[in-house]
Amino acid sequence: MGYITVTALILSACFFLYNYSAMSWNPLPHWILPGKASQKSIDSEPNEGTTNSKTQTRDSSVAADDEGESESTPKADPVRTAGDVPTFSLTDDVDMDSPASESTSPPAPTFPAANSAQRASTMAPPPKPVQLPARKTPAGLVAPPTRAPALQRAPPPSSASSLRLPSNGPLPNRGPPAGSQQRISASLSPNGTAVSVPNPRGKVLLSPGHSPMDWAALIRSGNLTGVPTFQRVTPSELKRMTGRKGKPAWSSWQGKVYNITPYLPFHPGGEAELMKAAGRDGGKLFMEVHPWVNWENMLGSCLVGVLVPEDYGAKGLEEMD
Numbered sequence: 001m002g003y004i005t006v007t008a009l010i011l012s013a014c015f016f017l018y019n020y021s022a023m024s025w026n027p028l029p030h031w032i033l034p035g036k037a038s039q040k041s042i043d044s045e046p047n048e049g050t051t052n053s054k055t056q057t058r059d060s061s062v063a064a065d066d067e068g069e070s071e072s073t074p075k076a077d078p079v080r081t082a083g084d085v086p087t088f089s090l091t092d093d094v095d096m097d098s099p100a101s102e103s104t105s106p107p108a109p110t111f112p113a114a115n116s117a118q119r120a121s122t123m124a125p126p127p128k129p130v131q132l133p134a135r136k137t138p139a140g141l142v143a144p145p146t147r148a149p150a151l152q153r154a155p156p157p158s159s160a161s162s163l164r165l166p167s168n169g170p171l172p173n174r175g176p177p178a179g180s181q182q183r184i185s186a187s188l189s190p191n192g193t194a195v196s197v198p199n200p201r202g203k204v205l206l207s208p209g210h211s212p213m214d215w216a217a218l219i220r221s222g223n224l225t226g227v228p229t230f231q232r233v234t235p236s237e238l239k240r241m242t243g244r245k246g247k248p249a250w251s252s253w254q255g256k257v258y259n260i261t262p263y264l265p266f267h268p269g270g271e272a273e274l275m276k277a278a279g280r281d282g283g284k285l286f287m288e289v290h291p292w293v294n295w296e297n298m299l300g301s302c303l304v305g306v307l308v309p310e311d312y313g314a315k316g317l318e319e320m321d
């Protein structure tokens with residue numbers, strides 16, 4: 001009885017050892033562990049293959065065929081197709097423009113035949129759009145979109161086309177004719193230098209240093225009245241101040257008298273226009289031409305005095321008596 005028990009134990013031990021011979025220290029047999037089993041099958045691909053039953057079967061059948069027919073009919077070795085499966089890698093440096101890649105493009109359709117009437121009658125492919133030369137732009141800048149020359153034309157004609165000015169040819173001339181006496185005289189300053197050229201609005205070209213900004217700087221610089229004290233000016237006295245014969249040019253505006261002499265070369269309408277207001281009340285002319293201009297702001301530094309009645313002096317003396 002004891003002998004039988006010992007024998008059974010030895011057999012159990014042998015079975016146990018057989019089951020764990022290929023193994024590791026896992027307590028379960030390798031054919032129970034799924035990961036282990038699949039790893040095993042991969043590791044034992046055809047070259048090694050001993051435990052993969054499928055591989056074994058195929059190899060053995062091929063071997064049997066080889067053995068059975070090698071003497072009668074020569075047979076080619078089985079071709080492995082695994083190597084023909086195309087593979088690619090993202091790290092591969094593939095040149096898409098190379099002729100090698102072009103050779104892999106599908107062949108041209110064979111219908112219709114190359115020399116058939118059907119192919120000859122088909123329309124030619126549309127012309128490629130004109131490629132304008134790429135413009136180089138400084139870094140960080142986006143180049144403006146390029147447009148085909150045909151798109152850079154004027155807008156299409158509309159019903160208002162007849163109201164537009166002609167796009168070619170001379171513009172209508174609203175000033176005096178070129179070379180006329182009127183234009184020549186207007187372009188000459190009193191000292192003979194070319195100063196002003198009239199335009200349709202009557203503005204003139206001011207000589208250098210006589211812009212509105214220059215005038216603004218001049219009136220900030222100080223007193224432009226030309227008199228030492230504030231004056232009471234009678235109409236007869238104003239009438240004598242015409243800007244001629246060595247006299248200054250005075251003009252009145254709303255009862256106040258201004259010395260317009262320093263402003264003459266700065267006047268955008270020209271000296272001749274401004275001189276029309278010299279020696280008299282300039283309010284009416286002024287408001288006819290440019291009511292939006294602020295006289296007092298423009299000529300504040302040129303204020304000579306106030307306009308008084310002609311008999312102001314005599315009346316004052318009488319009142320004193």
Ligand code: HEM
Nearest residue numbers: 201202203268269273274276277282285286289293295298
């Ligand atoms: C005496 C005070 C005057 C001052 C301060 C003055 C000032 C000015 C100014 C600032 C302009 C430019 C206006 C603008 O650009 O819109 C101007 C233009 C003109 N002024 Fe006078 N002006 C005066 C008197 C006169 C007088 C008395 C006349 C005519 C009799 C006259 C005729 C013109 C003309 C024809 C223009 C150009 C047309 C225009 O700008 O619309 N100005 N003047």
